[in-house]
């Protein structure tokens with residue numbers, strides 16, 4: 617039987633990563649023939665970047681017909697707000713860390729209009745992914761939305777983002793090494809659909825950034841490559857039609873830790889730590905992962921605010937139950953014991969999980 621595997625995917629029409637891009641936002645939107653925007657800010661962001669954004673939209677003749685400061689990401693509130701947005705609005709703009717982007721992305725999905733993502737920190741790959749992380753019935757869930765119509769990353773804004781956001785982005789990026797391994801193994805063992813192109817993209821993005829291991833994490837070149845790599849990971853999920861290229865065993869541990877911990881850390885911080893452990897279990901680029909996290913100062917940073925050892929061990933046991941029919945290295949019971957032993961004995965783990 618001949619199988620036709622070619623498929624159509626959506627990719628963002630606007631993809632800009634550079635210094636000073638916020639000032640060009642109005643022009644980029646006008647070039648795409650947008651006229652009326654609704655703008656969503658994360659808390660505290662309008663005061664820092666609002667003036668630049670408004671003046672850029674204004675000088676390009678884009679009207680702002682609706683604005684909101686996003687403080688909660690409850691799915692019901694988003695649906696309610698979506699229908700309060702004036703009908704003339706033809707584009708939604710989200711600017712900030714995670715919340716405003718997740719919120720506006722889902723709002724745009726509900727209204728079936730284009731969404732422009734302007735991250736002010738790159739703490740994970742969500743700013744260019746086809747999903748939104750929202751609160752559904754009191755729990756954090758990943759909900760299907762659409763990949764952004766445009767992504768505008770102003771490196772000048774990213775440069776000023778807190779250190780934990782940059783380290784979180786580094787952790788989320790390095791996790792593609794272990795996620796890719798899990799996906800490949802799942803395809804071999806369970807016959808799960810595998811997409812070579814999505815896998816190659818996700819893999820390339822990590823190894824692109826690894827070349828910068830000696831670089832200062834606040835250097836514009838490093839931040840450019842980090843943003844670029846996370847952005848391409850978002851696109852790899854769209855190509856694959858699943859989060860598989862960007863999320864494997866290490867993400868399961870992080871989701872489980874979120875559910876258990878009294879004091880969870882940022883997503884990418886937890887995922888980066890879990891990726892270090894899972895790369896050991898998988899015998900997959902372990903030294904590469906370790907050396908990169910060491911060289912960027914990730915471990916040193918996490919050691920100042922270590923994760924809780926008891927909670928982390930519980931998260932390892934809970935991790936394989938987080939997603940149904942999702943093969944990873946943790947599906948093998950021996951791995952769970954090995955992981956807990958590694959946490960007890962590995963010198964780096966003893967500094968970052970206490």
Ligand SMILES: [Zn+2]
Nearest residue numbers: 740741788887
């Ligand atoms: Zn992630």
